[in-house]
Amino acid sequence: MQKIRAVESLAWLPSPLSISIWWNGGSILGLLLGVQIITGLFLSMHYTADMVNTFNSVIHITRDAPAGWLFRSIHANGASFFFMFMYLHIGRGLYYQSYISQPHTWMVGVTILLVSMATAFLGYVLPWGQMSFWGATVITNLLSAIPYWGPSIVEWVWGGFSVGQSTLNRFFSLHFILPFLIGALSALHLLFLHEKGSTNPLGEHNHSSKIPFHPYFTWKDMVGFLVLIGLLTVVVLFYPTSMGDPENFTTANPMVTPTHIxxxxxxxxxxxxxxxxxxxxxxxxxxxxxxxxxxxxxxxxxxxxxxxxxxxxxxxxxxxxxxxxxxxxxxxxxxxxxxxxxxxxxxxxxxxxxxxxxxxxxxxxxxxxx
Structure with missing residues (x-):
């Protein structure tokens, strides 16, 4: 009964009449997060976090696993789409000064951005290509700049004296867990949002100019979903590698540094x-x-x-x-x-x-x- 009431309160949430298509970003990000979790779950069933076989397991997913090429392409390009819409979402909040009217919602949103960046970085290392390996080496080595404790922290993150098997194991574990943390933070983000209601281009909070979320904005969100699915389909089917680095199609080699990391x-x-x-x-x-x-x-x-x-x-x-x-x-x-x-x-x-x-x-x- 409580679940039904929660759904009803969400559906009949008073929403500003004047909000534009820029307010579609949140729902689109929710859809993309779900897509990333589902595709990542299926990819993890065939992935091997082993330095010797990791790169070959990615090739196996792409060539041999049923629809593996599709799931991998959606997951890899979905990450780019996720950040694309996240930056648009933050840009909209910055333009309409959501950080003033909804400070708690903004704070949680920034936390989601930081956790998403960490998740994306960890995921970029997993294919164990040249750019994955050297990107992990360069970025984690930045921690050595911390006075006194820096070198020890780097060794702790690596699990040794260089990026290796221990690094790959812990990066895979964290990459699998963090999306669920993003999901929990997203729920908290929505909780704070519904406490005060959405902002709008006019910056006013008068409830007399608000309408129920359903059906007016659910249909608008559906249009956003269709546009997203169309764009993602075009990229996945026709330009699957356009957002990646060519160096990552070569297995990781600690003895050869890429020209431009x-x-x-x-x-x-x-x-x-x-x-x-x-x-x-x-x-x-x-x-x-x-x-x-x-x-x-x-x-x-x-x-x-x-x-x-x-x-x-x-x-x-x-x-x-x-x-x-x-x-x-x-x-x-x-x-x-x-x-x-x-x-x-x-x-x-x-x-x-x-x-x-x-x-x-x-x-x-x-x-x-x-």
Whole structure:
């Protein structure tokens, strides 16, 4: 009986009449998370976490397991789609200042982003290709920048003196478990969201301009699902390797370093920030802060949001910030040479400076129009 009431309360949840298609991101991310968990479960049945046979087990999944190529392609490309829609979801929240009106929802959302990044990194190592191995070596070695305890922490993460069998075992275990943690955090995210209700482009919370979630927004979500399924189908069937690295089609070789080591595209903005700072410790701190800084937005912002539609300076700064984010992503994929290194430094400074401006402008604009 309680379950029926919970479903009814969800279906009849008062939702703002003015929310646009940008509010589809949450439901799409929920669908993608379910797809990733289901496909990952089937892939784990054929995967072997053994340094000798791991790469061959991935080949076996692709060539011999029934529909293995399909499940692997959906899982690999689904991760890219998950981050694509997550960045769109965060961008929408940043534009409409959801971190002011719903600070708890925002905080949990940032935690979901961090756990998703960890899960994606662990999963990238599992195929045990060249880029998987060297990506794991480079990224985990960043922990050595921590004063005094750094080298010991790296050895603890590796389970030895280099990336090896112990590393692969623990990465596989964590990659399998963390999606369920993401699911639990998503439920908490929804709980906080329903406590205050969704934001809207106008920034008002008057219940008189709200309508039931079902059937109006369930149908809108269905349209979003169909668009997502269509896009994912095109990529999986016609461009299955377009979002991967060619180096990963070669088995891991500790004796041969790839010419250009880089993570997946959704980490490139942070990787560019890391490379832009000469100091190793400074680069690691900047890398971590590029995401952790999102936690501080609700703390630094004012008490009331100002609709971005009525704040031209906010819109200008926001779109410049998005441009800088895209530019950093491109720079992260470029070789470590000039002029890319010179460009990364100013872009890193602008990334943090513009985020600070986005927090400061609403309060300043509100006092100005008064």
């Amino acid at each position: 880089q993570p997946e595209w959704y980490f490139l903005f942070a990787y560019a920030i890391l490379r832009s700072i000469p100091s190793k410790l400074g680069g690691v701190i900047a890398l971590a802060m590029s995401v952790i800084v999102l936690y501080f937005l609700p703390l630094a912002a004012g008490k009331a949001a100002v609709p971005a539609s009525f704040t031209p300076p906010y819109q200008l700064v926001y779109w410049i910030f998005i441009l800088i984010f895209i530019l950093l992503t491109w720079l992260g994929a470029c070789p470590i040479e000039e002029p890319y290194l010179t460009l990364a430094g100013p872009c890193t400074v602008l990334y943090f400076f513009l985020l600070g401006l986005l927090v400061a402008i609403p309060a300043a604009w509100k006092s100005l129009i008064r």
